[in-house]
Amino acid sequence: MGNLHRVVVLALDGVYPFELGIPSRVFGAAAGLYEVLTCSVDGRPVRTNADFSVTVEHGPEVLRTADTVLLPPFDTSLLSRELPAGVAEVLGSVPTGARLVSICTGAFVLAGAGLLDGRSATTHWALAETFRSWFPQVVLDPDVLFVDDGDVLTSAGAAAGVDVCLHLVRKDHGAAVANQVARACVVPPWRDGGQAQYIERPVPEATSHGTSATRQWALENLHDPLTLGELADHARMSLRTFARRFSEEVGLSPGRWLIQQRVARARHLLESTDLAVDDIAGQVGFATGASLRQHMHTAIGVSPLAYRRTFRGTAAAPPEAANV
Structure with missing residues (x-):
């Protein structure tokens, strides 16, 4: 004990x-x-x-x-x-x-x-x-x-x-x-600490067309850039309506939610694979390894390689260590 x-x-x-x-x-x-x-x-x-x-x-x-x-x-x-x-x-x-x-x-x-x-x-x-x-x-x-x-x-x-x-x-x-x-x-695995704690209308009206299907589609296509326009088109809404309804349902803007999901996916890959940082960045929809490093540092305060060392106990840095 x-x-x-x-x-x-x-x-x-x-x-x-x-x-x-x-x-x-x-x-x-x-x-x-x-x-x-x-x-x-x-x-x-x-x-x-x-x-x-x-x-x-x-x-x-x-x-x-x-x-x-x-x-x-x-x-x-x-x-x-x-x-x-x-x-x-x-x-x-x-x-x-x-x-x-x-x-x-x-x-x-x-x-x-x-x-x-x-x-x-x-x-x-x-x-x-x-x-x-x-x-x-x-x-x-x-x-x-x-x-x-x-x-x-x-x-x-x-x-x-x-x-x-x-x-x-x-x-x-x-x-x-x-x-x-x-x-x-039996609880959600992760809600970002910066998510709103009070949402005026957290559940859409029964007659409304929500954004949950589009969120699922986005998770299946995180490797793509996924602009706000593409998300709104998938939901068959105008940009303004989609952004408003998304925030009402999730408590985050679509852009912030996408970054959160990409960082979460990147963390999983850092823990479970030996992929290079640049490869992981591509798989989760960040344009470059530098972009992934910046977003991870903003989210959790460490670089991808430092995160990998912490949670996989690697004895030596992977080949891309020079890119930390």
Whole structure:
């Protein structure tokens, strides 16, 4: 067990039961890679925001052994600028270098402890105004699903907690493992952290002609340039109607969505094949290897070869290493 990445979940009074269970469900599906421990501030049972309480197996001492600490959300009626009793003390025991993660209102705790000062973060869109007024020193982006700021990650509510946990699995162990976890949990394998967390009309009207068939067609033809005009023609819509409806359904512009899908496909090929970077670029629709490098660096902060070394453990760089 000592070699497993230890995720410690700190349950506070008023915790939401659904989100409390997300870490165990997601990280637990990555068999043999993580262990998830749940604790409370004093080791005692924690009341939830539902009509029951939960008994945790651990007290705050396990926070001293954490590789990742995760704060699930708690009832908004309990929000305060001041930290709940005992929280500052137990967070102070978290080891230097441990990763901190919050879901929804958990960001208020990190901010209240000063752990988000000067950093980018997010929380549930409905709480953005309150968060900004209480913590102006935090660079809040309320329009995204999650923010990865290195050793501190914050996410929006409910399903965004699944997204950020899957993102961490992908970050730690690559797309193949994350996809296996997603299949085991029967959830989408990847929603980009920059995707909108609130879409005014997320599901098209029953009588409307959606863009899902065109998205599937695009995925089957990622190797082609795929202009907006071609996508609109396939959907049999005008450019304006297609772009509007696409954004309503997906939460991203067609161009941004295409880049996201191409980077995801490139990551899979880097993990599963020995293809040169230029060849992978061609297969996923980027004009050149340089374009792939630029988009990967923007998306995940590393070059294709660095990514391949991380997730395939290559002892030596492939022949195209000079093109990093």
